[in-house]
Amino acid sequence: MRYIRKFTEVPAAAGKVFAVLCAVLALTVPAAAGADDPEPGDSEACSLAATSATRYINGQPYLIRVPSGLTRAAPLLVSLHGGGSNPGTHERESGWTPFAAEQKFIVAYPQGGKDDIDDPNRPDDRSWFYENGNRHDVDFLLKVIADIKGKWCVDSKRVYLSGHSNGGQMTSRMACAASPQLAAFAMYAGGSHGGCEDGVPVRKLSFGFFTAENDFTQVPVFAAHLQWRGTIGCGNDAATETGPEVAEGFRYPCEQGANVVWRKYKAGGHGWPGGARGADVRDRMWQLFKNHPLP
Template sequence: MRLASLLSLATLASIGIAKTPGCGRDIPSKYPKAGSSESLSLPDSDREYRLFIPANYDKNTPTPVYFSFHGASRDMVEEEDLSQFSNPEFNPNGIAIYPNSKNGYWLSSPSADKSRPNDLDFIDDLLTHMEETLCIDTSRVYSAGKSNGGGFTSVIACNATVGSRFAAFAAVSGAWYDTADMKGVGPCAPAKRDQGYPFLEFHGTVDTTAPIDGEDDAKLPVIDVLQTWAAQNGCGDNAQPTSNETIFDDPLVKHASWDCNGLKGIVQHYRENGNGHCWPMPVGQV
């Protein structure tokens, strides 16, 4: 996934730059130096994450932040390598954070630890910690994830407390489950905000891990998720895309977009013909 896709979507949610308590402070000694990444633990907890700070980080300049959530049975190190959010070619200016799940699964998955770890509190606390220690632009905090991590991104967006702190949400090959009755998740009830909830999803047509059309009663069809977010943004139930066009012929890639409540392209989807359970990359890149 190209960060440009998420950024273009996120412009719909811009609410103005707001400095955090970490502005003006030197990078903490335990953090990675600018231009590198490091695995860390959230203070006073057993939760881990990996942090990347861009080479051009300025302690006096509010900086965007990208959260990137790994898939089921994966981890933060693999997600950093997969998403390339620490690669200055794709992300020259933003802080990247790769949280680690408990036992390999995020809260949105039925396979998450039976103790139901409070991943939402973890992300809320982690973002607060980042704001206290680094100079962050609170209007440009984004959430993205692969597979189970993509499903968890939607869970974050649905939470009025944590979701309201993020500007936009993106999922790659999302594994979508009905979480309304899941302990620790509940029905989707995002906080109301004028700028809406920008939501972006990429999916391959031959994905057998998280099939694009769903899987029995286990995984939801992608269209159901997209229509849910269109409804949350004011389009009404079962709204059809405002536009649906072919943007690439070989392989065939289609782009669907929903305009809702005066917000153009607030929900978007890229359907990749022939792609499986993978993270899309620019044409010509392996």
């Protein structure tokens, strides 16, 4: 099934050159940090300007990082923090921002909508409404993506989602609830959100599942990868993968050209890894993403 994105056109008033130029300039400059209401943008008047800002959708924030040196519409990665965490912490731990600067893609770090941390010293820590039947964070993330597309030059066929822990569960939910808009997914130390809702069409898309031997969510992550393989129709004959500190690595061929990746690292715990292991996680996730744009 093909999914076609419709773009709006900016009207031009004949003879009013000054007004048209002002309108185009307004569309090409990113909104100031703290803008609360996303404004409609135009695909032909998007910005390639480097940006580091915090934006808000109905009071719920996300960080936007646009690297310097973009010359064309870029891929977008939306990366979700774990439960009881926040976008800034996840940005530092995941290492996606410097990686995105090297690979020339845009990365965004939204904040979960569930305020479940009763600690005045942690005012920014949140979790995700990942459960079926609650669309609060599903709709929020779709609005984040629309807001970014409306202002910066995004390759609509290359919008990806990754998540850590509870953010991995939210990633699982989005794979079911928003598969037409998103190209591929990956999680580290996450798990299933409970399975796709009945009656919701799900596109057969690629998904990477990453964990470590001492991660307490290893079993749920393994179960989630089995569940997704069943959902999109994957074969059992896997290609073996290797990498730094990889204990198990498999890539399963699935229907319509999709892949499911299972990758378990030696030792290690629940936190997003650093060092050589963190580099391998980013490299392998990004390889999966690059190989699987929207059709």
